[in-house]
Every structure is written in structure tokens, then in C-alpha cells.
Amino acid sequence: MSPPLLEIRDLNVHFPLARQWLFGPKRTLRAVQGVNLTLNEGECLSIVGESGCGKSTTALTVMGLQEPASGEILFQGKPLTGPRAPTRKDRARIAQMVFQDPYASLNPRQTIGRMLSSQLSLHGIARGSEAADRVADMLTRVGLTPDHAERYPHEFSGGQRQRIGIARALMLAPKILVLDEPVSALDVSIQAQIINLLMDLQETLGLSYIMISHDLSVVEHVSDRVAVMYFGRVVEEGDWHSIFSRPTHPYTRRLIGSVPDPDAILTGARGLPNAAPVPGTARFSPDISLRPDPDEEPEPSELIRIGRSHRVRLAQ
Structure with missing residues (x-):
């Protein structure tokens, strides 16, 4: 049996914190703790959770932009x-990233054509007219036109900039795209267009x-599998x-229950119908900060299988 396309094994990512006082003890922020995930060829794995839960740190570590404290990441069985x-x-030819802000991720001093073709020349794939042809083909593939290659980022709308970001990520023909909130900065109608393009x-x-x-x-619209992160x-x-x-x-349950329900709004219903704790599941504090109790024992690192393709972290 062939290995998964990408496998994350017991990943831990730590950041040093400032001392509370001059000679106080060293402190560490454990941003990602014991994460185990797999990505199969041709599927979409979504990582969800509130801000600060570690999902973006996990993505940056997959990209090689953040060093792990321990654990390993494998691509087709080989270590990354x-x-x-x-x-x-x-590594750039294995995985590429599409960033949240389509304007901040583009160089305002370079034309789109130069921005895309520079990757081809850097990796020795194509130069000159061949590179220009590849850029034109990629722009057409993402819904733009070849003449857009001569323009600068400020001349495009937000949706067009995100299409350029996707084109840039695809120039080296990577196997994996890491999509970091790819539509959150766009209008709702444009979001649908970008999601359909990605699919x-x-x-x-x-x-x-x-x-x-x-x-x-x-997430519900595009994902094959979903991983829910909570405090790393x-x-x-x-x-x-x-x-x-x-x-x-x-x-x-709280995450899903927080999604606005049009029927509930029309009928005046309140509350989170799915937020009740399930006996036996790992610790969870339902206060507004969503913080776990620091005095409780550490959670187990393994998830327990409760269905054919469903796992959950249970309490010890």
C-alpha cells in the first residue's frame, strides 16, 4: 500500500516568550502539540478552529517557513x-501557498508577468519566450487574459489579485497547495468564483x-476531510x-452551532443548539475565551476512532 501524499507525525511547534521579570524562568508557548494528520492525493483537508488555535502555524511548518520543535513531516514517505x-x-516544487491577503502577497514593483516568470527562470524550467508562453497559459487557466502580464498588482481588483496568487502558486506545478484563508478578504460573490476555480x-x-x-x-463546500484544532x-x-x-x-459542536442559521434568525431562536458537552470527551471550557483549564491533567495525544473515518480526542 502506497503511503499518503503528506503525513504529519506528532508535530510540535514552540515559541519562546519574554520572561515575566528580569531573572524569571524561561517561558514557552506551545502553539502546536502532538498533531497527527494525513493528506491523500487529490483530496482537500481543511483545518478549522478559532484564531490562535495553531492551524496557520501548522500550515507554515508544512511549507518549511517554521521549524518544528519535534515531530516529522513526510512527503510520499520521504522526510521534509x-x-x-x-x-x-x-521544497517549492512540492508545496506552494495561497495567502489570505491577495494584495500584500504580491510585489507592487513587479509586473505580473515578471513575477510569474521569475520562478521558472530561478528553477531552470523556462526562459524568454517559452516562459512568457507558460505565463500566458497560466493566466488564461485562472480566468485572466495574457495581456494582464504587463500590468501591476494595483491595477487589479481583489478577486483578480487572488487569481494571480493562485497562478503564481501553480507555476512550478506543485503537488500540494496550502490555502490560508483564501477567500476571507473577498466579497461573497467573488468568494464563490474563487472557490469554484480552486475546485x-x-x-x-x-x-x-x-x-x-x-x-x-x-469548508463544508470544498472539503473531503476536516480536522478541528483547539489550543494547538x-x-x-x-x-x-x-x-x-x-x-x-x-x-x-460549539463551532458548528455558532454558524448563523437563517431559519433561527427568522423565528427569533437563540443559543447554540449543538454546544452541549458529550460525556467522555476531552476537556473544554465553554466560556467566551474558549480556554482549557490549566490545572487539569494533560490530554492524551491519540485520537480514538468512533467511526470508519471519524476520530475524536477522549478524556483520560
Whole structure:
């Protein structure tokens, strides 16, 4: 049996914090703790959770932009971390990232054509007219026109800029795209266009996606599997239908229950109908800060299987 396209094993990412006083003890922020995830070829894995839960840090570590404290990441069974890891240049042909802000991620001093073609020349793939032809083909593929290559980022709308960001990510023909909130900065009508574009590209190019998002309506629409993170840990993971129809961990229930329900708004209903804790699940504090109790024992690192493709973190 072939290994998953991407495998994350017991990933931990720590950040040093400032001392509380001059000679106080060193402090560490454990941003990601014991994360185990897999991404299969051709699927979309979405990582969801509130701000600060560690989902973007996990994505940056997959990209090689953040060093892990421990654990490993494997691509087709080969390590992406540690002494045998590929160089940053080689890694760029494995995974690319589409960023949240389509304007801030583009160089305002470069034309779109130069921005896209420079990757081809840097990696020795194509130069000159061949590179220009590839840029024109990619711009057409993402719904733009070849003459857009001569323009600068400020001449485009937000949706067009995000299409350019997607084109840039695809220039080296990577196997994986990491999508960090790819539509959150766009209008609702434009969001639908970008999501449809991503789904079409996934099918035609055989891409695999890791999507970071807080918008559960987008996640439900595009995902094959969903991983729910809570304070650096994955607390529930499974196929999207199981997660949305049978949420088990109380934090997952609270997330799904917080999605606005048009029927509830019309009838004046209040509250979070799915937020009640489930006996036996890992610790969860339903206060407004969503913080776990620091005095409780550490949670187990393994998720317990409760269905064919559904796992949840249970209490000890």
C-alpha cells in the first residue's frame, strides 16, 4: 500500500516568550502539540478552529517557513524535516501557498508577468519566450487574459489579485497547495468564483489542498476531510459529512452551532443548539475565551476512532 501524499507525525511547534521579570524562568508557548494528520492525493483537508488555535502555524511548518520543535513531516514517505530534508528550493516544487491577503502577497514593483516568470527562470524550467508562453497559459487557466502580464498588482481588483496568487502558486506545478484563508478578504460573490476555480483546478491538475479556514460554510463546500484544532491540538478529525452531521467533541459542536442559521434568525431562536458537552470527551471550557483549564491533567495525544473515518480526542 502506497503511503499518503503528506503525513504529519506528532508535530510540535514552540515559541519562546519574554520572561515575566528580569531573572524569571524561561517561558514557552506551545502553539502546536502532538498533531497527527494525513493528506491523500487529490483530496482537500481543511483545518478549522478559532484564531490562535495553531492551524496557520501548522500550515507554515508544512511549507518549511517554521521549524518544528519535534515531530516529522513526510512527503510520499520521504522526510521534509530534519537532516535529510530537501532544500527550500526543492521544497517549492512540492508545496506552494495561497495567502489570505491577495494584495500584500504580491510585489507592487513587479509586473505580473515578471513575477510569474521569475520562478521558472530561478528553477531552470523556462526562459524568454517559452516562459512568457507558460505565463500566458497560466493566466488564461485562472480566468485572466495574457495581456494582464504587463500590468501591476494595483491595477487589479481583489478577486483578480487572488487569481494571480493562485497562478503564481501553480507555476512550478506543485503537488500540494496550502490555502490560508483564501477567500476571507473577498466579497461573497467573488468568494464563490474563487472557490469554484480552486475546485476546477483540483480536478484538472490533480492537486491536493490543505485549507486553513474559519468559515465553515466554505469548508463544508470544498472539503473531503476536516480536522478541528483547539489550543494547538487536533480534537476531532474525519470526513466532512461525519464532522458536520455528528460532531462529537464539545468544541466542534460549539463551532458548528455558532454558524448563523437563517431559519433561527427568522423565528427569533437563540443559543447554540449543538454546544452541549458529550460525556467522555476531552476537556473544554465553554466560556467566551474558549480556554482549557490549566490545572487539569494533560490530554492524551491519540485520537480514538468512533467511526470508519471519524476520530475524536477522549478524556483520560
